[in-house]
């Protein structure tokens with residue numbers, strides 16, 4: 540069947556709007572509410588293999604790398620296993636140490652990204668075990684890995700990836716729960732997270748329903764030549780992904796920083812002409828986050844704060860974008876969705892080709 544954008548003005552818009560449905564699909568049949576665990580049969584790892592894992596190394600490019608950073612935090616928090624993400628495009632060039640007790644995770648929508656594929660081949664050549672978080676069934680990476688989780692996001696046409704990234708996050712959450720439950724995660728925590736995962740598709744719908752207000756904010760941001768996106772810990776990869784989406788389709792200079800790093804340099808660039816989009820979830824860092832934003836406000840920097848209802852920003856002069864609250868480990872994905880819409884409406888305002896931005900390809904299959 541021909542795949543078209545239907546009533547939507549672009550594939551990106553269609554794909555963003557599909558997220559509640561595609562999120563339900565990736566979760567479907569993969570969660571065990573009774574025992575508070577995951578059912579990820581395709582991993583080809585039994586509980587003994589899962590308990591033997593001493594480290595997780597996640598590899599992906601661009602947005603898949605940033606979601607990998609979100610995934611690393613989930614794995615450390617829920618499974619208490621050291622985890623980190625690295626750009627797959629860099630990995631093989633530094634002669635990485637491949638460890639038998641490390642689980643390698645390759646993340647890719649297309650399954651054809653050459654840098655990620657070559658990283659997988661390098662790991663396997665040296666005896667490492669790799670699983671894939673891949674959307675396209677039967678793609679090169681899917682064929683190359685030892686097991687994995689298909690993302691079931693359906694075809695994604697727009698260069699700016701949205702629904703596949705959301706499902707990458709959900710796949711990481713399920714992996715972290717399953718790994719956690721044969722290690723240190725309690726049944727109560729497993730159930731708490733599963734209930735929260737099951738609530739996410741409807742919460743994503745609620746964020747999408749705020750599109751008109753987000754479009755207005757985006758039109759204002761589109762006027763700026765340069766923007767900051769800031770966040771901390773769980774919020775930092777959200778900021779990276781927000782900046783990535785913004786620069787890909789609006790062609791504005793959008794730079795992500797840890798909020799805590801502002802005072803170590805980038806604050807010098809803050810001015811009334813340089814807005815900051817700040818990720819401020821209701822978590823253990825909220826007061827420090829709000830404190831740092833006052834430094835921006837004091838220098839006349841316009842602020843858009845992506846946050847939760849309960850967060851008080853005091854007398855901060857800012858625009859608030861409020862998203863529904865999940866469990867704090869899962870909040871990053873709900874904080875990411877409005878950033879997709881900000882990028883989209885900024886690009887629309889600037890009259891750009893949303894689905895095929897200049898200089899970029901949907902999947903990068905040559906080095």
Ligand code: AGP
Nearest residue numbers: 601602603647648649652699700
């Ligand atoms: C996302 O919006 C980008 N177009 C890009 O960073 C992409 O995520 C990256 O090229 C990886 O693609 P893949 O997931 O198909 O491997």
